[in-house]
Amino acid sequence: MDETVAEFIKRTILKIPLNELTTILKAWDFLSENQLQTVNFRQRKESVVQHLIHLCEEKRASLNDAALLDIICEDVDLFDMKQFKNSFKKILQRALKNVTVSFRETEENAVWIRIAWGTQYTKPNQYKPTYVVYYSQTPYAFKSSSTLRRNTPLLGQALTVASKHHQIVKMDLRSRYLDSLKAIVFKQYNQTFETHNSATPLQERSLGLDINMDSRITHENIVEKERVQRITQETFGDYPQPQLEFAQYKLETKFKSDLNGSILAEREEPLRCLIKFSSPHLLEALKSLAPAGIADAPLSPLLTCIPNKRKNYFKIRDK
Amino acid sequence: MSVLRPLDKLPSLNTATILLVGTEDALLQQLADSMLKEDCASELKVHLAKSLPLPSSVNRPRIDLIVFVVNLHSKYSLQNTEESLRHVDASFFLGKVCFLATGGGRLSGHHGAAPGARAADLRWPRARCLSSEPAVPAEKL
Secondary structure (H helix, E strand, C coil): CCHHHHHHHHHHHHHCCHHHHHHHHHHHCCCCHHHHHCCCCCCCHHHHHHHHHHHHHHCCCCHHHHHHHHHHHHCCCCCCHHHHHHHHHHHHHHHHCCEEEEEEEECCCEEEEEEEECCCCCCCCCCCCEEEEEECCCCEEEECCCCCHHHHHHHHHHHHHHCCCCCCCCCCCCCCCHHHHHHHHCCCCCCCCCCHHHHCCHHHHHHCCCCCCCCCEEECCHHHHHHHHHHHHHHHCCCCCCCCCEEEEEEEECCCCCCCCCHHHHCCCCEEEEEEEECCCHHHHHHHHCCCCCCCCCCCHHHHCHHHHCCCEEEEECC | CCCECCCCCCCCCCEEEEEEECCCHHHHHHHHHHHHHCCCCCEEEEEEECCCCCCCCCCCCCCCEEEEEEECCCHHHHHHHHHHHCCECHHHHCCCEEEEEECHHHHHHCCCCCCHHHHHHHCHHHHHCCCCCCCCCHHHC
16 A cells, blocks of 8 residues: 555544544445454554554555545534434433434435423323424524423423534524525525526516506606616515515614604603514515515615525614 | 696697506506507507606606506505695696595405595695695686
């Protein structure tokens, strides 16, 4: 075996943490079972590495084999599904004793988890389960809202520990459509599909959507229309918006009024107020506000920031 | 301040021009299409505008009728119309202006405050207050 290859393999193996070493070596599938069994993985790392290099020499590792090992190490998320499931289940069972946990793996590295909750003394309620979808290649999980609030911290803990992360943070993003949540969270919503229309200038394209180009009809405010179309397109893009049903704004602000001596303006404490926008397809509705003439363009950034900030539940306070 | 006057241009031969003013462009377009489908003694032209004053343009024909389209559910629509009225000469109101209210069909299910009281403000009495001059006296016609 070439000295450079040996050095390369040595440095690659040194970078692997000990607890992942056996997994990676098995995935590499270069050293045989018998060979691996001769290695004492509990000794000091340098000794382990020496032994492994010796074995690679015996088998005459080539540059290709070394490169393959490198690729396997680069796949940092060597996610062990079995270990995740066991760990997750164990944590819940240790805490609650009565809990039903089921898993289903789908493509895209997603694992669906169903949890029926009980307590130390009661059987799990199968009619009110919680569903969680965890995408193992990402630090994100999606949870259904049917969880009793007292179980939420435990669920968070189980997910965090089983997935080997440090903490879990709740995002202020909710929707009935998992695909839309995924599109927003993974920032995949802004794919513009190439169509043969994309070469035509904006004016022709957008006015072409009007019902006709009857020459007996004149649009007086064509400049303004174009401005609105342009701003709308800059803000929302050409692509279909992800589907959300609500946007909620919790305001805790002082009342501001032009009228002097207004009772509300004299209050020292901030007023609390909740504003909720709802729609079968909220983002498309917001996108159509200015072109429909219902609102001025540009819209408030509080409305347009929703996919970008990945939230649709806001708390607004005076600075 | 540019103001629309009914008689500041010569009429075109056998042509009538209607100006629709309102915030909801799609609705104006629909209304224009329906109008043009009707038989008309003269050649009919329709202009659509979001608000007044109109952008200055030399080629615009004389406007024979202004229709203000107001959405009863939208304060914005009402405000837009009120501000546009300032740019219409009082003499236009002698039969050359009309107001079209939309959204009435849904009022029965409407849970908010009835918008009717403010919409009624747009009627003739308010239009008459626009100009400090009295309405054109009969003998000048």
